[in-house]
Amino acid sequence: MIAILLLPMSSSGQAPSYVSTRDAHPEFAFDFWLGVWDVNLRVFQDDGSWADEKSAVAKIYPILEGRAVLELWDESMSGVDAIRGFSIRYFDNDADEWVLFLNWPGRNRSGIGSLAGKFRHGRGEFFSERAIDDTTTLISRYTFSDITKNSLRWDDAFSRDGGKTWSNNWIMEFTRSGSTAEWPGPGENAHTYYDGARCDREEFGVVHDLAGEWKGSVTVGDHTETGPFRTYAILDGCATLTFLRGSTGKEPFEEFGFLSYNTYANMYEYATLSTEPGSRFESRYGSAGEDGTIVFESKASSRTKRRYTLKPAGDRLSIVREDGTSAGPDAGIEWIERYRGRFSR
Incomplete structure (x- = not known):
């Protein structure tokens, strides 16, 4: 899937930066994530253990005058099998919750999914539901926890019994490597783009x-x-x-x-x-x-x-x-x- 950004630019040619107020308002709850992060992706193994399998770089941008947060997640390698992802999230004042939309495309496969949830006591939990068949609903949960200025943890979880039991696939360990994610200059590729081979239909x-x-x-x-x-x-x-x-x-x-x-x-x-x-x-x-x-x-x-x-x-x-x-x-x-x-x- 190809993404095109139509971004308002400053006189210097760079996307305008956003300085967070870092106050207690819930619409700023994701400001801790802004910047550039090295990511260690741990994957659950068949024997019940966890293995450090992937390394990635995540760039997190404020957009729309700080109203929303945009993520570009890129495994540190080229090739059509590398993991690449996009998400956007913002606080919905009417619903009093954060809504998340994401697209992590496969080979010539693309579609947007969504979750919604809140932060409580420094921990963010976001949920979605999808019917598997006439009797089973899959609940997905994404969690942000252990949040500090320079590190955080993300993990997923899934339940097929109404949330009584959960299974996990991924844990991401984020370590900050930069305070500001910069948009590319003229002639430069945006983060997550290489040669366009992943979606070439x-x-x-x-x-x-x-x-x-x-x-x-x-x-x-x-x-x-x-x-x-x-x-x-x-x-x-x-x-x-x-x-x-x-x-x-x-x-x-x-x-x-x-x-x-x-x-x-x-x-x-x-x-x-x-x-x-x-x-x-x-x-x-x-x-x-x-x-x-x-x-x-x-x-x-x-x-x-x-x-x-x-x-x-x-x-x-x-x-x-x-x-x-x-x-x-x-x-x-x-x-x-x-x-x-x-x-x-």
Whole structure:
């Protein structure tokens, strides 16, 4: 899966940094994780022992003015079998909990999973549930513990009996190696990207082709702002991250996106989160037309009706976001353009 990052840049060409307030508010509970980490991955063995099997580097970035935390996790080796991962997490004030979304792709295999949970007494536990069959539900639990300024522990656990018993597969031991994770400069690969060989199906190529430097403008209503629109391929060809900045003239906003091809849904997937009030990370899905245009639309069950039209045309690219409103359950959706971005290489 390929990730493209559309990131607002400072005048120096670097992504803006975020300085945490480190106060007691729960939305800053993951600030301890920001920076660069060496990771020792311990794997549970068939004989019941644990073995140190993998070494990795994790880079953890603040994004969207500190509203969310982004992880890029990369095993310290090249090759399609190396482990690479992405996650984004933010505090959902309405639900009063942290929500985590992650993608750790396999060979030409990609999809987003999620968990939710809280910190209590310095320990964070996050859960998800998935039906295995008609009688069994798999509960997954990810735990952050033993947190200090320069070290922490992460482990997974799984239960098939409603949480009565748990089994473990991985333990990650994090040791800090840097206080700030830097985005790559022009011509440099983003963390987790090598040669694009991990996801080399034709569908992923459509996503990967958007990587690179773009310049142009974003129009919101009658207001237009110009500036760079930068994209980064990640996960060695499996996804694309995006950051877009716009403004009404009075109210600026930033929008992050994760673009990939979901091999489980057999559709392109674009998941976004912004600095706008009430924004939630949510996926939209679409297929490519004959001219390469992809229209991403919300699921019927989605709380927020929204669609994105992505139209690449050689060295030009347009992105249109429309938000939907409806007068009632039996009424149609009226689409209102939120912004229109026009870019060129």
